Amino acid sequence: MLDKQYDAKKYEDGIYKMWEESGAFKADVNSEKEAFTISMPPPNATGTLHLGHAVMLALEDIMIRHRRMKGYEALYLPGTDHAAIATENVVIRKIKEEKKIKDPRTLGREAVIQEIKDFVANSQNTIRSQVRKMGTSCDWSRERYTMDEMLNRCVNEVFVKMYKDGLIYRGHRIVNWDPNLKTNVSDDEMDYVEKKDSFYWFKYGPFTIGTVRPETKFGDKYVVVHPDDERYQQYEHGETFECEWINGPITATIIKDKAADPEFGTGAMTITPWHSAVDFEIAERHNLDKEQIIDLEGNLLSVADEFAGMPITEAREKIVEKLDKKGLLVKVEENYVHKVAINSRGKGMIEPQIREQWFIDVNKKVVQWKGVTRSLKEVMQEVVRSEEIKILPERFDKIYFNWIDNLRDWCISRQIWWGHQIPVWYKTEGDSTDMHVGVQAPEGEGWERDPDTLDTWFSSGSWTWSTLIDPNLADDYSLSLEDMLENSPDFQKFHPTQVLETGYDILFFWVARMILMTTYTVGTIPFDTVYLHGLIRTREGKKMSKSDPKTCIDPLEVIEKYGADALRMSMVIGSSPGNDSRLYDEKIKGYRNFTNKLWNASRFVLGIFEENGIAEAPKLDLKNLSDADQWILDKLNKVVVETDNSLMEYKIGEAGQLLYDFVWNEFCDWYLELSKGEKQNLGVLYHCLKTILILLHPITPFVTEQIWSQLPGAEGMLIQADFPTPLEGQFDGSAVELTIGIVSAIRSMRAENQIEAAQKIPVTIFAYDHFETVDRNKPDIIRLARLSALSLYGTDEEKKLSGAAADVVNGMEIYIPLEGLVDTEKEKERLQKEIANLTKYIAGLTGKLSNKKFVQNAPEAIVEAEKNKLEEAEEKLGKMEEQLKNL
């Protein structure tokens, strides 16, 4: 027999093992069934599972299990990401700490990469076991890693293809350089933090210019003003003047450009094109010189003369001091608040630098899409605009388009070691340098590979399809990319994928890049639907940060305490796509209570089967059904349909809520209670429990599977059961609706009246003795159930027997006081309110029916139904007015 309380810990690991070993997660590429594929967004192979992963895994697993049970060939492909900068950063820091090596890069590329590989292998194992803990039913036999040989091959193939199409180019551009990590980062990887600094005003010839960064000003020889700025009307564009500057006299040139903001300070500024993106653009526009002031380590170069070699942080004060001595310092504003750019990985300050980098041209029109030659940007827009790809929630369409509109060329090279090395080789002989761009290294001596690696999103952008190519083809270079796709059954069967489920925070990083890479390379969309989940926040609505264990909930601890099912439910119910949700202990506990409720209801039902010696599934006889049976089957049919619809539309939370309510408030609270003391219909009980287990299985896979294993006659594992369809036939639940109405009414009566009242009602009421203990201060009216139920229920004699309640008329909801049990004044008040409401309702209905648009457009049956409703309501109103008079 089952324990009195469900102890998730006791069962979950064993169940997972059983599923995995049975092969239930494995998708069959030769299956005739329609494919349904989800590529798991690969967690970074750097650490441990956090709540973001947990919500992702819960949602995806629900979708997959549902489709698998519905008879799709469901593939849920797991994997991990090498997370270039993030991982290298972590390992470099680790080496520093553990081996006390100041600059681990002195160990050399090979050694550092080996360290990273070891670290990654270790993290991957952690991640794998944690993904299992969530109950994730992914196909481990197809697990991939962004650094797999095949994925590396794909990366190279895409790079070469793009290069040949002229989409990849190399150029000198200003990049976001991180002197700490010694790499550049993409625009999207930057964060801005507020900082207080001093703001200095210096004399610059006849101008006064402001800056927070005097240390960059050595090479400034252009002063920019707005062309319409009246203060500087007397100067011509291109005019030069001599002036004294940090290290002596210079010749400065006046530039008129709209980039200068006349509202800001004096309206005049000097520019440092090498170290500022805006200044760089101004310089490009006017063909100005660009000079490097700061090296890649963050130290001043020889242009700084006496300050050369000094770290910028140190130099600032000394430069100001010098300028002050020269009488060029006008004033200093303390505590000037501005924002500075930092690298979101590693939090190092960003120092813009001009560097030679590889870029993807997003505007060049060379991509064939639907018979039109378009740019990458245009294809990205087109697939979403045409709804080939649907984004949930829809409003993210706008955000997506807005981002694309502002998209600039994508800088894909990174100066780090960990990642896919750029497939470009150089050979220098004398003055000339040969360049080879290819999937493989060129033949011959003297070639050196580009040391840079690719942005991590370049490889994960190909995730949906590169993971489906047969890995055995990786070193067969006689095959082109097209050949490989064609010769990979998995790709043929499972691509495009159906859903890409991920957090909205990586819509641009990743989702957009996948669309770009896949449409370009494969010629299809990567997925039909993008489901974006929100952030999980604390109870107070704050972001959970890893560094603060007080605010941060660890999914593994939750699983340990309440079970994976409870965690899954708590992350899915009460949240909708795109919206952040809050998670806290009581919430999870509430859903743990639900798993226990289900457990105990099952225990009760299984106990009944045991008493009746049931070893096989009892037959469901739809001919002899009690009122309660009819009612629950009617409800169950509706729940089956609605759950399925909600899940098909990816309204996961809605499905969860529906099932929660049905199981607890209908199946347990009414059906099981009513069945006590009655002769139970074993067939119906069995059918209900079985259906409930199947319906709930996608959401709470463990507890349902465990109960399933105890269900007599249940074949195989629940994970492989068929999703239910509604039973044929109509079930009339009105009798129980009435019962519920009456019971509720009686329950809310004064205790001493309850038994008397109950006895007057000819309905099966399950336990009279409950009524003795109800609160004594309750309103003393009997609220009878809906008339629609009454009219259908019971014999005439029974209706008569209901004594004071006999005033029940067809088709109306009615409230009747039981003689002597009721407070006349209160009843009057209530009736008046009812009449007011009803009047309003009638007005509404009348309006609706007089609305031409409604009458013309709505299906006839609905219009007819509305007319009937109106008639009923008018009749009822009459009765109530009559009743009020009689009081």
Add this chain to the structure above:
RNA sequence: GGGCGCUUAGCUCAGUUGGUUAGAGCGUCUGGUUUACACCCAGAAGGUCAUAGGUUCGACUCCUAUAGCGCCCACCA
């Protein structure tokens, strides 16, 4: 500066073609050891659906404005 949201019970949140009396969980209060479950059962209180206009027979829902909160992007010499 450009864009996107949110505001519903004490708290956390659901709520789509506009339609009867706006729902749930938690919390609070009342009563209950009822053999499936105290991780439970029965009940109660609690709402001008942010505010003001508009459209409509009818608005939580559609439109406009305002306020507060938040997010994304750009910029900050």
